[in-house]
Amino acid sequence: MKIIVGLGNPGAKYAGTRHNIGFSVIDELAEKYNIPLHEKKHKAVFGRGIIEGEKVILAMPQTFMNLSGESVKPLADYYKCAPEDIIVIYDDIDLDVGRLRIRGKGSAGGHNGMKNIILHLGSQDFVRIRVGVGAKPKNMDLADYVLSRFGKEDLPFIREGCTKACDAAALIIRDGAAKAMNRFNGA
DSSP states (O other), X not given: OXXXXXXXXXXXXXXXXXXXXXXXXXXXXXXXXXXXXXXXETTEEEEEEEETTEEEEEEEEOSOGGGTHHHHHHHHHHTTOOGGGEEEEEEETTSXXXXXXXXXXXXXXXXXXXXXXXXXXXXXXSEEEEEEOOOOOTTSOHHHHHTSBOOGGXXXXXXXXXXXXXXXXXXXXXXXXXXXXXXHTTO
């Protein structure tokens, strides 16, 4: 079993913001693989289904971003998933809008949601799919930027990025992170 977690902030106020790109990818995966997201436990909204012949949990933590580990750890414990069986999808301001960067493990890279997941899991050994949301403008506060919505000019790129992130998650499940990194990093 794999757990695919999309990071974001709960509530309509944050829907469609740069920081909620992980939620957008989970929504697209749920639609593509017909996995209803109707269960609410472990501080998450989630659903169970099959992707590439593998049982999966698609989850959106309902904690705020910086406390994501408070949801990911109980999900992993309940479903008896090792960190290696977890894929986390989240925003990256260091990548152009819609670009992907996949890693098999590593540090939080300054992302507070990832720091909290690493803290709670006690491991950095889980796959990450980072989706580019673009660099913040020079005179804008980082929090204001990641909580802003995409401009019209970015929407085609972000839609493409979400679709690629779904394809990357399926490829990771089927063939492993290394194949997905070769296919999507830098593409």
